[in-house]
Amino acid sequence: TGVDEDFGRGGNVFDRYYGDCNIKPNPCLAPLRKGPYYAMRLDAGDIGTKGGLLTNAQAQVVRDDGSAIAGLYAIGNCSASVMGTSYPGAGGTLGPAMTFAYVAANHLARQRQEAR
Structure with a gap:
């Protein structure tokens, strides 16, 4: 009805x-x-993280000395939070994940172009 x-x-x-x-x-x-x-069963949850691999501005994973590991990128919940030790709430990792995926893809494409 x-x-x-x-x-x-x-x-x-x-x-x-x-x-x-x-x-x-x-x-x-x-x-x-x-x-x-x-x-399907749907449960409310929160997968925000403050942990993960440390990255530079190009989303490259960096060593303890700050040098980038060539060809290794981390974004989203695989990388350390861009918000430091805080987690603002549900969806708070989506914007940085999309942004750094774009940044990483562009960085990788530029490196490939320069290698030609």
């Missing part, structure tokens, strides 16, 4: 605002008419 009679989910103003206003009676819920259907 498109109405969550058991728990009332989607029935408040906040939920309705983010739903599809063209679906009636509730923009957030609709009958499931055609299968097949699949389900």
Whole structure:
């Protein structure tokens, strides 16, 4: 029927605002008419890390003396946090991971081009 009679989910103003206003009676819920259907368990979690390999500005892994290890890059949760010893919350590692993946790919491409 498109109405969550058991728990009332989607029935408040906040939920309705983010739903599809063209679906009636509730923009957030609709009958499931055609299968097949699949389900999976989803648990809330947090995988933020403050550990990982130390890198330079090109995302290259560096030795204790600060020298880069040629051809070895680390990004995301594999690298030390760009935020130091703090973790700001869920999603906080996504921006740096995408940025340093881009930086590492460009650095590697430039090195390959220079080698030609």
